[in-house]
Amino acid sequence: MAYGGSIKKVKLDKECELRVEVALDGPLRLRLLSGTAEIFGTELPPEIWLSFPPGLKFAVFTWYGATIEMDGNTETDYTADETPMVSYVNVHAVLEGRRNRAKASATDTDDSQGPRVIVVGPTDSGKSTLTRMLLSWAAKQGWKPTFVDLDIGQGSITIPGSIAATPVELPIDPVEGIPLEMPLVYFYGHITPSANIELYKVLVKELAQTLERQFSGNAESRASGMVINTMGWIEGAGYELLLHAIDTFKATVVLVLGQEKLCSMLRGVVKSKGNVDVVKLQKSGGVVSRNVKVRQKARGFRIREYFYGLTNDLSPHSNIVNFTDLSIFRVGGGPQAPRSALPIGAEPASDPTRLTPVTINRDLLHLVLGVSYAKEPDEIVSSNVAGFIYITDIDIQRRKITYLAPCAGELPGKFLIVGNLTWVET
Ligand code: ADP
Numbered sequence: 001m002a003y004g005g006s007i008k009k010v011k012l013d014k015e016c017e018l019r020v021e022v023a024l025d026g027p028l029r030l031r032l033l034s035g036t037a038e039i040f041g042t043e044l045p046p047e048i049w050l051s052f053p054p055g056l057k058f059a060v061f062t063w064y065g066a067t068i069e070m071d072g073n074t075e076t077d078y079t080a081d082e083t084p085m086v087s088y089v090n091v092h093a094v095l096e097g098r099r100n101r102a103k104a105s106a107t108d109t110d111d112s113q114g115p116r117v118i119v120v121g122p123t124d125s126g127k128s129t130l131t132r133m134l135l136s137w138a139a140k141q142g143w144k145p146t147f148v149d150l151d152i153g154q155g156s157i158t159i160p161g162s163i164a165a166t167p168v169e170l171p172i173d174p175v176e177g178i179p180l181e182m183p184l185v186y187f188y189g190h191i192t193p194s195a196n197i198e199l200y201k202v203l204v205k206e207l208a209q210t211l212e213r214q215f216s217g218n219a220e221s222r223a224s225g226m227v228i229n230t231m232g233w234i235e236g237a238g239y240e241l242l243l244h245a246i247d248t249f250k251a252t253v254v255l256v257l258g259q260e261k262l263c264s265m266l267r268g269v270v271k272s273k274g275n276v277d278v279v280k281l282q283k284s285g286g287v288v289s290r291n292v293k294v295r296q297k298a299r300g301f302r303i304r305e306y307f308y309g310l311t312n313d314l315s316p317h318s319n320i321v322n323f324t325d326l327s328i329f330r331v332g333g334g335p336q337a338p339r340s341a342l343p344i345g346a347e348p349a350s351d352p353t354r355l356t357p358v359t360i361n362r363d364l365l366h367l368v369l370g371v372s373y374a375k376e377p378d379e380i381v382s383s384n385v386a387g388f389i390y391i392t393d394i395d396i397q398r399r400k401i402t403y404l405a406p407c408a409g410e411l412p413g414k415f416l417i418v419g420n421l422t423w424v425e426t
Contacts, residue, residue: 189419
């Protein structure tokens with residue numbers, strides 16, 4: 001049965017991939033007819049039709065040859081016989097060796113720590129894709145690597161504006177992504193780190209410390225190690241943030257995608273640190289560049305998915321509460337101290353982690369807020385968040401606020417964090 005388009009059979013030779021961009025006007029179905037193939041590290045089940053949403057860009061790669069059947073329209077689809085997959089899987093093999101060594105070591109020594117891999121490179125170099133493959137290949141071998149996502153611009157674990165970590169126990173589903181069980185999430189509230197660089201660093205540190213605590217009691221997670229995805233901002237302050245992340249997470253392997261200069265700069269710096277390997281990897285020719293508009297749209301989709309699910313399978317709840325029921329805080333920024341109030345020679349600076357209570361008014365409309373686990377306001381910066389709410393109405397006269405939450409009932413915490421992450425529901 002056709003699905004709107006025509007059925008097309010594609011025969012892939014060994015080590016080739018079929019690169020697909022699904023049409024914007026409808027889903028695409030695809031199945032593996034014979035042989036074996038994978039999408040970004042996750043094997044396709046034989047014969048079963050899988051549905052891919054409009055606009056999705058992906059590749060079906062085969063190590064030994066496969067026949068694929070496609071049903072529906074695509075923006076583009078073509079076969080490529082030149083891919084960097086062999087070099088990627090070689091990295092995976094080295095990481096496997098290190099995991100096995102870590103597992104064999106006595107617990108609670110440094111040797112029992114598996115590889116801590118950080119993937120860096122410019123925007124659209126395939127960082128998220130490589131991260132995904134390394135995690136899925138490791139999960140397939142039975143490891144439980146920790147996925148750390150420091151990319152506040154896109155976010156593969158939760159909504160943009162956050163940094164997060166989650167163990168990966170199964171190869172990542174090519175359509176559904178990471179199951180949203182209980183990820184460890186810190187809400188930054190902005191989609192660029194330049195909004196408050198110091199706060200970004202503080203949150204990265206909090207995330208790293210929490211993971212360190214979790215690892216210390218869990219030999220399996222320790223040996224499996226982590227794979228860290230980063231932002232595409234690699235110049236100036238962006239570069240400093242990469243160094244900060246490498247240090248803070250005690251990365252032992254730095255994978256640099258498609259940037260000679262970044263690679264040699266990092267090699268120069270980490271040489272002094274001893275056992276950190278900096279490895280340059282080729283960018284895949286299949287990586288699709290996304291312009292500002294496409295990225296913006298992807299962010300919106302991600303937020304929508306948080307509340308409604310990928311296929312509208314979730315039913316978020318709309319709640320109405322009094323202004324006095326919510327305590328909303330903004331972190332950092334705020335008015336600077338006037339020069340006259342400072343000692344002579346001191347420069348006015350805003351405290352990056354200062355908390356400012358937010359007065360509820362219509363400026364909050366369409367903002368996405370983080371629900372903190374903090375018990376007291378002074379714990380807000382160092383606390384992770386339970387989830388997010390979205391402000392849909394503010395009634396100044398009746399002093400009522402309407403918000404969308406993933407589920408009904410009371411919020412899991414009473415302190416909310418606001419930045420400038422907005423979303424307009426479509
Ligand atoms: P980055 O994380 O560096 O910004 P991504 O890994 O997100 O880059 O890749 C950008 C886009 O290219 C994504 O939509 C991804 O699905 C797509 N992509 C990556 N590799 C391939 C490939 N080999 N074939 C087709 N599309 C790809």
